[in-house]
Amino acid sequence: MASSTSKSNYEPPKWFWDSRKKGPSSAGTFLFVALRAIDLPFQYWLLSSGAGSRLLKTIGFSSPTASAPLPTTGVLGQISSATGLSPYHALIMVLATGSAAKQIYWKLEICDTVMPPGFSVGVAAYNTILNSLNTLFSLSSLSQDPSALLSQPLSLSSVPPTLAVGIPLYAVGLFWEWYSEIQRKAFKIDPKNKGKPYSDGLFGLARNINYGGYTLWRTGYSLISAGWAWGAVQGAFLAGDFTQRGIPSLDAYCEKRYGAQWDEVRRKVSYKLIPYIY
Numbered sequence: 001m002a003s004s005t006s007k008s009n010y011e012p013p014k015w016f017w018d019s020r021k022k023g024p025s026s027a028g029t030f031l032f033v034a035l036r037a038i039d040l041p042f043q044y045w046l047l048s049s050g051a052g053s054r055l056l057k058t059i060g061f062s063s064p065t066a067s068a069p070l071p072t073t074g075v076l077g078q079i080s081s082a083t084g085l086s087p088y089h090a091l092i093m094v095l096a097t098g099s100a101a102k103q104i105y106w107k108l109e110i111c112d113t114v115m116p117p118g119f120s121v122g123v124a125a126y127n128t129i130l131n132s133l134n135t136l137f138s139l140s141s142l143s144q145d146p147s148a149l150l151s152q153p154l155s156l157s158s159v160p161p162t163l164a165v166g167i168p169l170y171a172v173g174l175f176w177e178w179y180s181e182i183q184r185k186a187f188k189i190d191p192k193n194k195g196k197p198y199s200d201g202l203f204g205l206a207r208n209i210n211y212g213g214y215t216l217w218r219t220g221y222s223l224i225s226a227g228w229a230w231g232a233v234q235g236a237f238l239a240g241d242f243t244q245r246g247i248p249s250l251d252a253y254c255e256k257r258y259g260a261q262w263d264e265v266r267r268k269v270s271y272k273l274i275p276y277i278y
Contacts, residue, residue, distance in 0.1 A: 010248035020253055021114045028115035032107050035124035036100045042128070043096045043135050047089050052139045061140040092138045095170060095221050096131050102178050103127065110181045112188075130218065130234075137226035166223035166231065173216025176202060180210045197258045199265045205275040207265065208250060211242045212274040239273070247272050 046052035080090040107115075115123075183201035187193050202209045215238040223231030254262040272278055 010252055012249035012252050015119075016249045016253075019113060019115075019119060022112055023114045025114045025116065025120075027117045028120035029107055031117050032115060032120035032124050033104050035121065036103050036107075036127065039100055039124075039128045039131060040093075040097060043131055044083070044085075044093060046132065046135045047085055047092065047139070048083070052136050056136060056140050089138060092135060092225060095224065096135070098170070098174055099127065099131060099217070099221070102174055105178070106181060110185050131221075134221055134225035137222075137230055138224075140226070162223050162227050162231070166220040169220030169223065170217045171220075173213045173218070173220060176213030176216065177210045178213075180213065184210075195258075197254060197261050197265050199269050204269055206271040206273055207269045208242065208247050208273055209275070211246055215239055215242060215273065239278075242273055243278065 076087050076090055076094070079085075079094065080087045083090055083093065085093060180202035184198045184203060187196075187198045187200070199207070206212055215235060218238055219231050219235035222234035251262075254265075258265075
């Protein structure tokens, strides 16, 4: 498809062009929403039933002897009491819930492209696999577990560094992805903006800041679940995938759709993924 090749000579695969088509997709929407919702009881089952720990032992991972240091009071303590999970694993469930809620909202309220059933299942399964790896690693010896701090009040000095870094990454990233897409949706539904690219709001900081947000919150989620190494692997994988595939594909699409207007956006917004970094 020569006409789809971008100025960087990157040619997206056919499935990418198919995924940019606008229109309703009732079956795909139902499957995506259902599978993302089902992910939550599945993660809870892994955490609470012992199945996750047994699987880890089968493949040679050991489990920590106590929960990571988080307070048993407040909202997290209430979630812990209600679910029967340790405060740390209650936090893991909160992270899984946030990811599912954001993505379900995106599909129901933001997304205007066709998602065929097969594509919807693939995207949902990909996110469930990443969540499940985090859940399993949180049950393993890879997770932080200074049990002596478990009953101490939460303070900057008692929070493990992985949580002190991971929680802000998760919160900021989820907000970036969610709110940037809301801003762009509001721009697109205004008839006077038909045929125009959006480059204001958070998208004025980076042309693909929603991808950057996804990278940040996934990295934070992994960091909380299994420490620095797994967080770095997850962050590097996502950053590599977006910079080598996702962003070039979207660039080719926007060049084809917007022409010279997209050249102006690239001049106006120099960062591609994360402001002041890339």
